[in-house]
Amino acid sequence: MTTATFSTQRVDPYNPPAEHLRLQREAPVSQVPWRNDTTIWAITKHADVRTVLGDARFSSDRSLPGHPTFAGYTSASKLKNLIEMDPPEHTAQRVRIMGEFTVKKIGLMRPRIEEIVEETIDTMLASGNSADLVEALSLPVPSVVIAELLGVPFEDHALFQENSAMFVEADATPEERVAAMGALKQYIGGLVAARVEQPGDDILSRQLAAGASPEELTGIGFLLLIAGHETTANMISLCVATLLDKPELLQQLRDDPKLIPGAVEELLRYFTIAEIGGLRLATADLEVGGVVIPAGDSVFALCNTANRDPEVFPNPDVIDFTRGARNHVAFGFGPHQCLGQNLARLELEVVLEAVVRRIPTLRFDGSFDDISFKEWGPNYGVYTLPVAW
Amino acid sequence: MELTANRSTCIGSGQCVFTDPDAFDQDDDGIVLVLRPQPSAGDELARATEAVQICPSRSLVLSEQSA
Ligand code: HEM
Ligand code: SF4
Numbered sequence: 001m002t003t004a005t006f007s008t009q010r011v012d013p014y015n016p017p018a019e020h021l022r023l024q025r026e027a028p029v030s031q032v033p034w035r036n037d038t039t040i041w042a043i044t045k046h047a048d049v050r051t052v053l054g055d056a057r058f059s060s061d062r063s064l065p066g067h068p069t070f071a072g073y074t075s076a077s078k079l080k081n082l083i084e085m086d087p088p089e090h091t092a093q094r095v096r097i098m099g100e101f102t103v104k105k106i107g108l109m110r111p112r113i114e115e116i117v118e119e120t121i122d123t124m125l126a127s128g129n130s131a132d133l134v135e136a137l138s139l140p141v142p143s144v145v146i147a148e149l150l151g152v153p154f155e156d157h158a159l160f161q162e163n164s165a166m167f168v169e170a171d172a173t174p175e176e177r178v179a180a181m182g183a184l185k186q187y188i189g190g191l192v193a194a195r196v197e198q199p200g201d202d203i204l205s206r207q208l209a210a211g212a213s214p215e216e217l218t219g220i221g222f223l224l225l226i227a228g229h230e231t232t233a234n235m236i237s238l239c240v241a242t243l244l245d246k247p248e249l250l251q252q253l254r255d256d257p258k259l260i261p262g263a264v265e266e267l268l269r270y271f272t273i274a275e276i277g278g279l280r281l282a283t284a285d286l287e288v289g290g291v292v293i294p295a296g297d298s299v300f301a302l303c304n305t306a307n308r309d310p311e312v313f314p315n316p317d318v319i320d321f322t323r324g325a326r327n328h329v330a331f332g333f334g335p336h337q338c339l340g341q342n343l344a345r346l347e348l349e350v351v352l353e354a355v356v357r358r359i360p361t362l363r364f365d366g367s368f369d370d371i372s373f374k375e376w377g378p379n380y381g382v383y384t385l386p387v388a389w
Numbered sequence: 390m391e392l393t394a395n396r397s398t399c400i401g402s403g404q405c406v407f408t409d410p411d412a413f414d415q416d417d418d419g420i421v422l423v424l425r426p427q428p429s430a431g432d433e434l435a436r437a438t439e440a441v442q443i444c445p446s447r448s449l450v451l452s453e454q455s456a
Contacts, residue, residue: 054445054447095401095418095420098400098419099401099415099416099419100419101401102401102403102406102419103403103407103410104414104415106403326404326407326408326443327442327443332445333445334445335400335445335446337400337402337445337446338402341402341403342403342407
């Protein structure tokens with residue numbers, strides 16, 4: 001069935017657009033208006049979202065004519081990157097790099113991530129009695145982590161961080177963003193070239209040894225930054241804002257820090273920030289939830305709405321740190337499920353633990369209502385989060 | 390019950406290892422290794438079932454043991 005509207009307006013900062021939840025109740029697989037007078041199939045139930053994302057015949061290849069790529073998103077490189085490839089091309093690249101992101105390998109990064117977080121909080125606390133948490137904590141932590149993952153030498157961290165912050169700077173001009181992107185790509189290209197000359201024991205050298213071309217690898221390095229920086233930063237800010245807005249939840253973590261991994265998982269589900277991760281193009285006639293989606297149609301698997309599906313998550317709108325539901329789709333589902341998810345979980349855990357332990361007087365500098373939340377777009381989050389302690 | 394993995398479709402998410410590190414591991418390439426192919430009824434089976442449901446590439450299968 002076709003409905004008249006597809007509003008992406010949020011009613012409040014905590015919940016998916018009301019229209020998407022209504023579709024889930026009334027018409028879980030339905031064609032809705034999309035950009036440029038086209039239509040798209042909105043998929044809103046958890047099971048159906050998994051069906052779509054789990055089947056690569058719903059293509060991620062943004063170079064296919066008619067692919068519903070989000071307006072304003074342009075590929076970081078002329079070369080396709082992992083996230084916009086289909087199997088078997090995707091499989092080959094994913095298999096080549098996924099050994100770097102195993103639970104065990106990421107676990108080995110914990111002590112270093114703890115250090116990074118402690119140092120970042122030291123700097124924030126030394127700066128006075130108030131700060132914008134986004135700038136002081138949320139953005140620097142994942143930026144330094146990715147810089148180290150890629151082997152960026154310490155003396156270049158500032159350059160790396162400044163340029164990656166530019167993508168998410170609310171009032172940056174398009175020219176500034178393009179310039180920052182160019183600078184970073186050039187910088188990562190330089191790192192790759194240096195590893196070609198002199199291989200070391202790092203991810204870039206290992207990828208070269210495994211057969212990645214320097215161009216491909218520059219694209220991968222850039223993708224890791226793009227995919228892993230703003231996402232993680234937004235989650236850090238949203239987690240802290242939620243804890244400050246709901247003191248009973250903060251108290252639970254103070255009383256029992258062992259709840260933190262469960263809290264991270266629940267808040268990942270609750271916010272499901274990667275709002276356009278589920279855009280696909282049907283390359284065959286494919287059935288979803290009893291409806292046949294014809295080849296050539298655009299499809300939008302709405303992970304955020306799926307993660308509020310009451311058939312899968314009882315009382316879905318309640319934040320419950322003991323829910324223990326790991327079958328959410330905050331990191332997507334299927335072949336493209338987030339490569340960095342174990343790293344993201346670890347960063348979030350370490351940050352929340354440190355914030356709860358080290359800044360007992362943390363509060364809003366102003367109130368929850370003063371926070372400017374991002375419009376519905378590539379990644380949900382906040383622009384600034386003024387806090388005091 | 391018999392727990393098997395299709396190592397050629399695994400995408401190295403590590404979700405199974407998260408679910409039960411005693412039952413699953415990943416090799417150096419990130420591909421799943423089943424450490425406990427015959428989960429016993431109760432907790433082990435419950436966690437194996439959860440891993441099967443969560444696996445993003447549907448690479449894990451629980452089946453009746455063949456005689
Ligand atoms: C809370 C933080 C994060 C969230 C919510 C998140 C979410 C997602 C989602 C939903 C996808 C699937 C997109 C699709 O189906 O097209 C994805 C893919 C990806 N993510 Fe993340 N991500 C996060 C952090 C990270 C980090 C820290 C890294 C790496 C350092 C990373 C690297 C990637 C990569 C490389 C892909 C593409 C995988 C593929 O196409 O095979 N992400 N992420
Ligand atoms: S959960 Fe599935 S895809 Fe992820 S490592 Fe285990 S078997 Fe592989």
